[in-house]
Amino acid sequence: MSPPLDAERCYRAVTGRDARFDGWFFTAVHTTGIYCRPSCPARTPLARNVSFFTTAAAAQGAGFRACRRCRPDAVPGSPEWDVRADVVARAMRLIADGEVERSGVPGLAARLGYSERQLHRLLVAELGVGPLALARAQRAQTARILIETTDLPMADVAFAAGFASIRQFNATVREVFATTPTALRRTKPGTTGGAPGWLTLRLAARAPYEAAEVLLFLGAHAVPGLEEWDGTTFSRVLDLPHGPAVVQLSPAPDGGAAVTARLRLAELRDLGAVVTRCRRMLDLDADPAAVDDVLGADPALAPLVAGAPGRRVPASPDADELAIRAVLGQQVSVAGARTLTSRLLAAGTPLAEPVGTLTHAFPRAAVLADADLTAVGLTGARRRTVAALAAGLAAGDIALDPGADREEAGRAMLAVPGIGPWTAALVGLRGLADPDVWLPGDLALRRSLAGLGSSDAEAAGRWRPWRSYAVLHLWALAVPSLFTRPATPLPRPGTPRPGTATPPTREPALPRSA
Numbered sequence: 447m448s449p450p451l452d453a454e455r456c457y458r459a460v461t462g463r464d465a466r467f468d469g470w471f472f473t474a475v476h477t478t479g480i481y482c483r484p485s486c487p488a489r490t491p492l493a494r495n496v497s498f499f500t501t502a503a504a505a506q507g508a509g510f511r512a513c514r515r516c517r518p519d520a521v522p523g524s525p526e527w528d529v530r531a532d533v534v535a536r537a538m539r540l541i542a543d544g545e546v547e548r549s550g551v552p553g554l555a556a557r558l559g560y561s562e563r564q565l566h567r568l569l570v571a572e573l574g575v576g577p578l579a580l581a582r583a584q585r586a587q588t589a590r591i592l593i594e595t596t597d598l599p600m601a602d603v604a605f606a607a608g609f610a611s612i613r614q615f616n617a618t619v620r621e622v623f624a625t626t627p628t629a630l631r632r633t634k635p636g637t638t639g640g641a642p643g644w645l646t647l648r649l650a651a652r653a654p655y656e657a658a659e660v661l662l663f664l665g666a667h668a669v670p671g672l673e674e675w676d677g678t679t680f681s682r683v684l685d686l687p688h689g690p691a692v693v694q695l696s697p698a699p700d701g702g703a704a705v706t707a708r709l710r711l712a713e714l715r716d717l718g719a720v721v722t723r724c725r726r727m728l729d730l731d732a733d734p735a736a737v738d739d740v741l742g743a744d745p746a747l748a749p750l751v752a753g754a755p756g757r758r759v760p761a762s763p764d765a766d767e768l769a770i771r772a773v774l775g776q777q778v779s780v781a782g783a784r785t786l787t788s789r790l791l792a793a794g795t796p797l798a799e800p801v802g803t804l805t806h807a808f809p810r811a812a813v814l815a816d817a818d819l820t821a822v823g824l825t826g827a828r829r830r831t832v833a834a835l836a837a838g839l840a841a842g843d844i845a846l847d848p849g850a851d852r853e854e855a856g857r858a859m860l861a862v863p864g865i866g867p868w869t870a871a872l873v874g875l876r877g878l879a880d881p882d883v884w885l886p887g888d889l890a891l892r893r894s895l896a897g898l899g900s901s902d903a904e905a906a907g908r909w910r911p912w913r914s915y916a917v918l919h920l921w922a923l924a925v926p927s928l929f930t931r932p933a934t935p936l937p938r939p940g941t942p943r944p945g946t947a948t949p950p951t952r953e954p955a956l957p958r959s960a
Contacts, residue, residue, distance in 0.1 A: 456498045459484045460491075466652060466735050468521040472499045474510045480624075481505035486516035500524070503583035504574040511624040519587045519622075522652050523731040529881055529911060531852050533558055534572050537565065538580070540849035544719040546581035547608040548687055557849050585609060586622045588718045593619075593631050596645060598714070600627050606714030645709045647721065651730040653703035654756035659929050660728055661695060661705075663760045666928050667780065669771075669787045671805045672794075683797065684720055684763055685807040688713040691720055692801045695728065705730070710801065726848075726879050729758035737881075737912045741919065744909065746898045750919040754929075757922070759914045765846035765877035766839050767808040769859070772869050772877075773831050774824070789822045790814070811839035831864030838862060846873065852880050875914050882911040894920035 451471055459467040465485040474481040474497045481499065482488065499505040502512070502519055512519050527538040536558055540546075545554045554577055555565045566576040573580070589607035592598055598606070604615035619627050651657075658678075665675025673682040679696040689712025698704035707724055711717060725731055734756035742751040751757075762768035770790075775783035793809035809817070814836035819829045838844040844858040845851070852874060859870040867886045875883035884906045885891060892902050909916040922929040 451498045451500065453493075453498060456484070457493050457496065460486075460496070463487065463490075466733070468518075468652070469524050469731065470526070470733075472502055472505045472518055473497075474499060474505050474508065479510055480513045481510040481518055482513040483516045483518040483521050486513060486518075488513070488515055499574065501573050501575070501580065501583070502587075503580045506583055506586075506622055507575040507579050512622055514623070514625075519583070519590065520650065522650050523725065525731050525733040525736075528726075528731060528879055531880075533560065533565070534568055536849040536851070537569060537577065540847070541577060541580050541584065542718075542722045543848045544584075544608075544687070544716075544722070545849070546577055547585075547715070547718070551577050554849075557847065581608075582618065583622070584718060586618050588721075589615065589619060589627070590623070590630065591647060591721075592645075592714070592717065593627055595647060602714065603627070606717060608715060608718065643710055645711070645717070647707045647709065648698060649705045649707050649721070649725060649728065649730055651703045651705070651728070652732065652734055652756075654734055655703040655730070655758065656754070656756065657697035657703075657705050657728075659754070660758050660760050661697070662930075663928050664727070667784065669784050669791070670803060671788055671791045672808055674803050681802065681804060682763075683804050683807045684723060685767075685795065685810065686712065686716040686719055688716050690795050690797055690807040691716060692797070692804055693720060693724060695724065712798075722848075723763035727761050727763045729761060729879070732758055732881070734758075737915045740912050741909055741916055746900055747909070747916060747919060750923060754919065754922065757915060757918055759875065759879070759881070759918050761876050761879040764808065765850075765873065766811050768877035769835060769839065769844075769846060769873045770808075770811075770814065770832060772872050773828065773835060773865065776828070776869060786822060786824065790817075790819075793817050811836045815840045827864060831862060834862050835859075835865065846877055850878060852878050875917065881914045883917070884913045885917055888917075890924035891917065891920050894923040897923070 456471055456473070460473050463485045467484040469483070471484065472481045473484060473486070475491045475495055476497065477491065477495050481502070497508070499508070523542065527535045537554065540554055540557060545557060551562055551565070555562045558565060560568070569576050569580070585608045589603055589609070592603040592606060596603075600615070601612055604612050607615070609615040609618065616627060619625070619630065623630060661680040664673070664680045668675045668680070673680070679694050681692065681694040684691045684693055691712060692710045694708040696706050698706050705728055709717070709720060711720065738751050738755055741747045771783070771787050774786045778786065790809055791806040793813050794806040796806050797804060815833060819832060822829070824832065835844070838858065839846065844855065844862070846855055855878060856870050856874055859865050859873055860867070868888060871883050871885045874880045875885065886906065887902065891905070895901060895905055
């Protein structure tokens with residue numbers, strides 16, 4: 447459990463309009479009845495007239511409405527829920543992924559291994575509101591996105607955002623935003639434009655954020671048919687609860703700390719889930735100031751941090767997929783891993799209409815558990831590892847969902863024959879988005895550490911709780927082509943780049959296709 451908010455520290459952040467704290471807490475102003483982000487440009491209220499809340503849902507539950515000027519509901523999410531591993535943080539990750547919308551509070555509690563009553567008590571004790579209020583706040587934000595960025599009829603917006611009725615939708619919008627849905631649309635910043643059936647969203651991040659670097663890293667590992675990289679835009683298929691979706695991600699055109707996302711969904715009610723997964727994939731909710739303060743204080747890493755402030759850890763939108771890809775990438779080159787992974791795609795859900803070179807979603811674990819993998823090109827031992835991992839994921843013996851217990855997930859991964867500490871750690875780092883993972887035995891890390899006068903054993907305990915970010919800095923030192931745009935255009939997806947192949951080793955030498 448996190449400590450209570452320090453009112454004095456929060457008020458200093460509000461006085462300084464410090465955008466670094468946006469999403470960490472919300473300021474409720476008693477004289478106006480509104481809540482704001484810390485960086486709101488409005489006149490700073492008197493200290494005696496404000497209260498502070500950890501979540502927007504708690505501020506709404508106390509009777510405050512969202513400020514129309516600073517839009518506190520549209521800030522980056524609190525990085526606290528990614529850092530922490532307790533049940534409250536796990537619940538917050540699942541709620542953000544849409545678990546309450548899909549299976550209700552009983553399903554959320556069951557995923558966490560708690561009774562509904564226990565879970566409600568834990569959330570109220572720390573956040574001031576229960577899971578329904580937290581989910582309601584998320585529905586309100588999803589509705590606002592659809593109202594402001596599309597021309598969908600309000601009835602479609604209501605049900606796509608997860609509301610049970612038009613009446614509930616209207617009442618919530620009035621309560622949260624102090625206006626009607628129609629009035630909110632009249633003040634929208636602009637329509638999406640573009641092709642019919644596509645939504646365009648701006649996904650905000652905390653500065654500094656180098657979107658081009660994150661997208662380049664993802665693009666360098668793109669699997670033909672599933673992902674595509676054209677040098678600027680990274681596109682991929684997402685397997686969502688109600689059908690496959692396509693997302694196209696590119697740096698914000700204004701050069702700000704944001705990413706532009708174009709989405710084509712099978713069903714609009716998956717919007718909340720796809721936004722959450724894109725934010726996790728791009729590491730948009732990280733607190734770069736906290737990370738850089740710790741890593742930059744180490745003389746060995748200080749020059750790397752100064753050269754790439756705010757570096758992020760690109761993750762996977764689906765940890766099950768990442769786990770399978772991590773096993774396929776063992777002891778092969780990046781290009782080889784991409785090729786092996788692409789051979790699995792025929793078992794995945796096909797797109798109703800291909801988008802560019804994108805054709806399929808990655809196959810689900812239950813499908814792979816029963817699939818014949820002999821034609822993929824794996825050794826017998828590797829086939830058995832993939833089959834055992836897929837069976838464990840399908841049966842629920844290995845849980846890698848957003849609410850998974852990270853330590854238990856690591857133990858379950860290591861119990862699968864053929865999966866060692868490196869692979870299990872990679873799943874934690876890029877599958878579960880754990881910010882404090884070290885990759886034991888990674889040859890690229892060893893190479894970088896040797897150049898810095900350190901060793902793998904010594905570094906394994908350093909840089910907590912941000913070891914995942916240290917890994918990315920050291921990878922960038924060893925393999926700069928994954929982080930820096932080459933002088934010549936990249937080849938089309940699926941075409942191996944010259945010089946990328948590496949000889950087989952017992953442990954992968956470079957960051958793999960996972």
